[in-house]
Every structure is written in C-alpha cells, then in structure tokens.
Amino acid sequence: MTQSVRTRLSPAERREQLLDLGVRLLATRSLDELSIDLLAEEAGISRGLLYHYFGSKHDFREAVVRRAADDLIAQTAPPVDGEPEERLLVSMAAYLDYVVANYEGYLSLVKGAASGNAALRAIYEEARAALTDRIFREDAGNQILPDTPAVRLVVRGWSAMTEELVLTWKVEPNGVTREELIGILAGSLRPLVEATLLQP
Amino acid sequence: MTQSVRTRLSPAERREQLLDLGVRLLATRSLDELSIDLLAEEAGISRGLLYHYFGSKHDFREAVVRRAADDLIAQTAPPVDGEPEERLLVSMAAYLDYVVANYEGYLSLVKGAASGNAALRAIYEEARAALTDRIFREDAGNQILPDTPAVRLVVRGWSAMTEELVLTWKVEPNGVTREELIGILAGSLRPLVEATLLQP
Numbered sequence: 016m017t018q019s020v021r022t023r024l025s026p027a028e029r030r031e032q033l034l035d036l037g038v039r040l041l042a043t044r045s046l047d048e049l050s051i052d053l054l055a056e057e058a059g060i061s062r063g064l065l066y067h068y069f070g071s072k073h074d075f076r077e078a079v080v081r082r083a084a085d086d087l088i089a090q091t092a093p094p095v096d097g098e099p100e101e102r103l104l105v106s107m108a109a110y111l112d113y114v115v116a117n118y119e120g121y122l123s124l125v126k127g128a129a130s131g132n133a134a135l136r137a138i139y140e141e142a143r144a145a146l147t148d149r150i151f152r153e154d155a156g157n158q159i160l161p162d163t164p165a166v167r168l169v170v171r172g173w174s175a176m177t178e179e180l181v182l183t184w185k186v187e188p189n190g191v192t193r194e195e196l197i198g199i200l201a202g203s204l205r206p207l208v209e210a211t212l213l214q215p
Numbered sequence: 216m217t218q219s220v221r222t223r224l225s226p227a228e229r230r231e232q233l234l235d236l237g238v239r240l241l242a243t244r245s246l247d248e249l250s251i252d253l254l255a256e257e258a259g260i261s262r263g264l265l266y267h268y269f270g271s272k273h274d275f276r277e278a279v280v281r282r283a284a285d286d287l288i289a290q291t292a293p294p295v296d297g298e299p300e301e302r303l304l305v306s307m308a309a310y311l312d313y314v315v316a317n318y319e320g321y322l323s324l325v326k327g328a329a330s331g332n333a334a335l336r337a338i339y340e341e342a343r344a345a346l347t348d349r350i351f352r353e354d355a356g357n358q359i360l361p362d363t364p365a366v367r368l369v370v371r372g373w374s375a376m377t378e379e380l381v382l383t384w385k386v387e388p389n390g391v392t393r394e395e396l397i398g399i400l401a402g403s404l405r406p407l408v409e410a411t412l413l414q415p
Binding site (some may be wrong): 028125126127129130140147164165167168169171172173174175176177178179180183184189190191195196198199202203205206207209210211213214 | 228327329330331350361364365367369371372373374375376377378379380383384389390391394395396398399402403405406407408410411413414415
C-alpha cells in the first residue's frame with residue numbers, strides 16, 4: 016500500500032516528502048546525528064536513491080535545515096486580524112512551541128550557525144532577517160516601530176533575546192509558566208523600542 | 216635589558232606575564248589563530264618553555280580565555296558611587312569598549328562556547344553568571360530587580376541581547392553612535408524588567 020502510494024509521487028514530490036521526514040527526524044536529533052543512513056532506514060529506501068535526490072550529505076542537511084527554517088517562518092506567521100499586541104502574542108506563542116517541539120534540531124542550527132559553518136550561518140541569517148522584516152511589515156505605517164537603524168538594531172537584539180529566553184527556559188523553566196514566558200517575549204518588544212526612541 | 220628584567224620574575228609572575236601577552240594577542244585574532252608558536256615568537260622564548268608553563272595547547276588557550284573573562288569582569292565593574300542608572304551606564308560603556316577593543320578574541324569565545332567546546336562553554340557561562348549576579352548584587356535591596364525566576368531569566372536574555380547588539384554594531388554601525396548604543400544597552404534593562412513584572 017505504502018509502495019503504491021510512493022510510486023505515484025513525482026520525483027519532486029518524493030523529494031519534498033523526504034525533506035519533511037528529515038525535518039521530523041531533526042526535531043529530536045542534532046544535525047550531526049541526521050545522516051543519509053538514518054533517513055534511508057526511516058524512509059525504507061536505499062542510500063543510493065537518497066544521494067540521487069540530495070547529491071551529498073552536506074546538501075541533504077542544508078536542504079533539511081532550509082526546510083525547517085521555512086517551516087518556522089510559516090508557523091510563526093501572525094494572524095491576519097487583531098490588535099498588533101495580540102497578533103505578536105500569537106506569533107511568539109507559535110515560536111515558543113516550535114522551538115520546544117524541535118529543540119534538538121533548533122539548538123544544533125544555532126550552534127552550527129555560531130560556530131562558523133557558512134551554509135548554516137547563511138540559512139540562519141536569512142531566517143532571522145525574514146522574521147525581523149516581517150515584524151516591521153506587520154506594523155502598518157511603522158507606528159510602533161519607526162524604521163530607523165537604531166530600532167532595526169534593537170529588534171535584532173530582541174530577537175536574540177527571545178531565542179536565549181526560550182532555549183534557557185526549555186532546560187530550566189524554574190517555575191516560569193509557558194503563558195508567562197509568551198507574555199514576556201511579546202510584551203518586551205514595545206518597551207524596548209520605546210526606550211530606544213528615548214535616546215538622544 | 217629585557218632579558219635581565221625577565222630573569223628576575225618568579226615562574227608564577229612569568230606565567231602571568233605570558234597570559235597577559237596571550238590576551239593582548241587574542242584581541243585581534245581568533246582562538247584558532249592563538250598558538251604556542253605565536254606566543255613563543257612574540258615573547259621571544261622557546262616553545263618548550265611555554266609547554267612547561269602551560270602543559271598543552273588546549274590548556275594554554277583555556278588559561279588565556281579565563282584571563283580574558285576575568286579582565287572583562289574587572290573592567291566592567293560599575294563605579295562604587297552614583298545613581299543605579301548612571302552606574303549601569305558606566306558599566307555598559309566599559310562592556311562596549313571591551314568588546315570593540317577585543318573583538319576577534321571575544322567573537323571566537325562566543326563561537327567556541329556556542330559550538331559545544333565544553334571548556335570554553337564553561338568559562339563563558341561562568342563569566343555570564345558572574346556578570347548577572349553582579350547586576351542583582353548592585354541593586355541594593357533588589358528595588359529595581361526583584362530576584363524572581365522570571366526576572367533572572369530576563370536578565371539573562373538582556374545579557375544575550377547586549378552581546379548581539381554590540382557584536383552587530385561593531386560590524387554595521389549604520390550611523391548609530393557609541394553614546395546612543397550605550398544608552399540603549401543601559402536603558403533597556405529597567406523597561407524589560409518592568410514589562411516582566413507586569414506579567415500575571
């Protein structure tokens with residue numbers, strides 16, 4: 016049955032399906048643990064076929080990480096309607112849940128990007144830029160976030176802070192609840208920007 | 216002349232002097248570029264003697280990084296007197312200047328700690344913990360910073376944010392001045408903590 020479904024997929028569809036599987040495997044594993052062998056075993060197909068789809072181990076990992084970054088951006092999209100603060104709250108809740116659900120893979124991406132792996136760094140930076148740009152785009156007319164170099168810098172810093180908060184909380188929640196943390200993540204942006212605009 | 220000064224130093228003093236030289240070399244170099252060979256050349260002594268002082272290449276690098284972290288903590292100590300906000304401003308100015316003056320070494324420590332090098336990670340975490348503890352200790356009676364798990368978490372996040380801001384600004388200041396950035400670094404802590412305390 017599985018076989019008959021599989022054979023009806025085009026090569027492009029099959030590749031997408033394998034990428035999805037790679038992302039799922041990455042949720043509970045580091046990038047170093049994500050191998051062609053593992054994917055072959057989980058997908059029930061040959062290593063040779065996987066090399067046909069992905070070229071090399073590095074290309075495969077890069078493709079999986081790129082897909083994971085796209086998933087993160089899609090899943091944290093704020094709702095279309097609602098007050099700005101409420102929409103940011105929904106987006107940050109999705110971010111928190113994404114990082115918690117994909118902790119091992121996310122952490123290994125952060126580490127890989129920081130350690131100077133150029134391909135991972137590029138994907139990480141692109142994703143961060145997309146998330147930051149969206150923050151500015153979502154603020155119609157830039158009423159809350161004037162688009163100045165200082166505010167751009169601070170939004171980037173806020174982004175690094177939210178990542179640190181979620182990764183630390185995942186390991187040591189110390190009694191801080193999910194709701195409290197989401198409130199901190201979303202509620203910190205506006206005061207930070209206001210404090211920035213107070214600078215002469 | 217140098218030789219006669221050198222011979223009057225005790226082995227412990229000589230080791231300290233070599234560590235200082237190592238920290239100076241690290242200011243404009245990454246950890247990977249900091250070698251026993253380089254130190255031997257700069258200090259004008261044999262590699263064998265350096266191995267005698269430091270044991271191994273790894274022990275040498277670890278000792279230099281530990282010394283650099285101690286320097287950072289010492290140099291960013293806030294003044295004893297003054298209003299809390301003013302003292303934080305002085306401390307953050309020192310932090311900014313330290314990172315800018317020691318950019319290559321600092322960046323390689325951040326990368327090394329993030330990439331999972333256990334020894335570097337430990338030194339980095341110890342330094343961050345020391346800086347965070349000092350923030351709470353400096354706030355007499357915890358008037359601005361109630362010592363709760365949520366505030367502890369947020370101060371850690373703020374610390375990650377300040378690091379991101381300074382490292383990004385060093386590469387792309389985009390017209391943001393040193394004074395403006397120092398104001399942002401110091402002025403962001405209180406609003407962040409206040410926003411945290413607003414969470415139910």
